[in-house]
Amino acid sequence: MSPKPEYSPDVSELAQIAKAMSHPVRIYILKKLSQMQSCCYSGDLVLEVPVGRSALSQHLKELKFAGLIQGEIEPPFIKYCINRDNWNKAQKAFENLFDAPVSDVNAASCCSI
Amino acid sequence: MSPKPEYSPDVSELAQIAKAMSHPVRIYILKKLSQMQSCCYSGDLVLEVPVGRSALSQHLKELKFAGLIQGEIEPPFIKYCINRDNWNKAQKAFENLFDAPVSDVNAASCCSI
DNA sequence: TTTGTATTTCGCAAAATAACGAAATGTTTT
DNA sequence: AAAACATTTCGTTATTTTGCGAAATACAAA
Numbered sequence: 001m002s003p004k005p006e007y008s009p010d011v012s013e014l015a016q017i018a019k020a021m022s023h024p025v026r027i028y029i030l031k032k033l034s035q036m037q038s039c040c041y042s043g044d045l046v047l048e049v050p051v052g053r054s055a056l057s058q059h060l061k062e063l064k065f066a067g068l069i070q071g072e073i074e075p076p077f078i079k080y081c082i083n084r085d086n087w088n089k090a091q092k093a094f095e096n097l098f099d100a101p102v103s104d105v106n107a108a109s110c111c112s113i
Numbered sequence: 114m115s116p117k118p119e120y121s122p123d124v125s126e127l128a129q130i131a132k133a134m135s136h137p138v139r140i141y142i143l144k145k146l147s148q149m150q151s152c153c154y155s156g157d158l159v160l161e162v163p164v165g166r167s168a169l170s171q172h173l174k175e176l177k178f179a180g181l182i183q184g185e186i187e188p189p190f191i192k193y194c195i196n197r198d199n200w201n202k203a204q205k206a207f208e209n210l211f212d213a214p215v216s217d218v219n220a221a222s223c224c225s226i
Numbered sequence: 227t228t229t230g231t232a233t234t235t236c237g238c239a240a241a242a243t244a245a246c247g248a249a250a251t252g253t254t255t256t
Numbered sequence: 257a258a259a260a261c262a263t264t265t266c267g268t269t270a271t272t273t274t275g276c277g278a279a280a281t282a283c284a285a286a
Binding site: 006022027097 | 119124131132144147195207208224
């Protein structure tokens, strides 16, 4: 009944990516994994992050669910690394939020403060 | 006494931006404001978004707090628009999360799955 | 098979988020 | 001054998120 529309898929997707990145620990993990230019053990990460092992595991799970990272079993460890494909997609989605880029003139004329 | 380090400022900042963008309504608002290439009244937005006025007001407040939008009083309305400067900064922060871009070779050699 | 190591899941409590309607604020029009 | 309008704040409730320690799982080494 309500004329309220729903969100379009791209809106929901970007929100979901943002949610996965909405916690400092998770940003830290992403940053770390990228800086290593390789993978990381969960056990290594726990030393650098102010949460316990179980909480870290949860954060890794959420990043994995969002597709931003991936885990590879490499006994007796699990190596985590960035999912480059999905990361690139996420970055594009973020860039394209403004799919109609405005000129500086328009931007300036828009808001006085 | 815990050896746990804290987050660096850039990590916290990016997490905060991501948190502000972690809700579909807020993504929609950002998208809308950018597409208009101008400003928007809260009253206009409420017709396009599946939340009530008070909830919308909260979302606008959060986006404003994060610096992504700005409100300009233009009686009897309040016009909202994107804060271009901060948006550009946010986008850069997002792009630079991976400050050491990896080559495709490294990326491929990292994870088998 | 038993032990040890690495990680995740479970159960729970505290805190944060989201949404609503009602009331409040501020401004314009009558 | 009163009525109308746009928006925000308040008070409340329901849901989600976060984090911890304990228990469970998975695997390798002894």
